[in-house]
Amino acid sequence: MPAVVLETDRLRLRAFTEADTDAVHAGASDPSTQEWLPMPRPGVAYTREDAHQWCVVHAPQARATGDGQQWAAVEAATDRFVGSFGFTRTLWQSMTTEMGYWVAPWARGRGYAAEAAAALSRWALDQGFERVELKAAMPNAASRRVAEKVGFHFEGIERNAMPLHEGRTDLALYSLIPGDLG
Template identity: 35%
Template sequence: MSDLLTARLVLHPLTADEAERIVSGTPDDETRWAPGYPAEGDVLAATRFLRTCAATGDPHPFSNYEIRLREDGRAIGGAGFHGPADEYGTVTIGYGLIPSARGRGYAAEALRELLRLARAHGVTRVKGDADHDNIASHRVMTAAGMHPAGQDDHVRYFETTWPTPPPAA
């Protein structure tokens, strides 16, 4: 699968080799990591991606993407899906940026691209969540076009829905 491009970002689909490097904290010669990358969330997502690859194969396009700046190629975070669409056409997303990249709209820009990708692949609902005190993440999901969809004692839920795709011809 090829990179996804936005105005300022490259969303690079991870390979198993790249995910192993993230988990081990060892960049290759071609990859530039911004200071602070990978963060704990990136390592957890790469670990989940590797487990999925081992169990069911490469989940692309519903996979993990390294968020890189277009201007210099530095990796500043990650975004992706927690797995393929379920029987109802629903996927769950997650994302994170290193602290020095936050507050610039990068997360919302990456999330909008993932929403576009999900819709292009027939997804009818995208879900996400964030702790109650993570107001920045609430703003990211809202800026990307997601809407509040409830809450529990710990997290606030967000989602985007589209009409059911027409049956295949």
């Protein structure tokens, strides 16, 4: 994928840098983030080193390998870190990709997730992607509202699809295709 910076009314979505390490660690290790996204893997605590590796190795590597692209979302006015947004599991032959994100606890409830998700979705479809998927844990009402607010269509439930720190959860599957943008 091409390296690109995206701008919305309130956000700038840019590449991760080493300077994002502490903000990523704070947001990703927060219990409310970990409830739905067991990073780095189920049963393992998220460390500052995990955040550092994400910022300087894994996020840039996603674009370089063609798996997807990751953006650090920051407030345009303050440069304060808002969250992580990106694409993964990109299938180039079928031009499909999956969106994933998390938002720092301080930034939740402000519409930032929907704003960033809408910008990324539009960008992907403008690049020629035919389908963007978004999956959210069934009980994660906030993430499901983001998908619906952006215009993703609910397609169904992937049963027992994702491990959590304790147990597993069903995933709600949403999609957005070019005709949905109207």
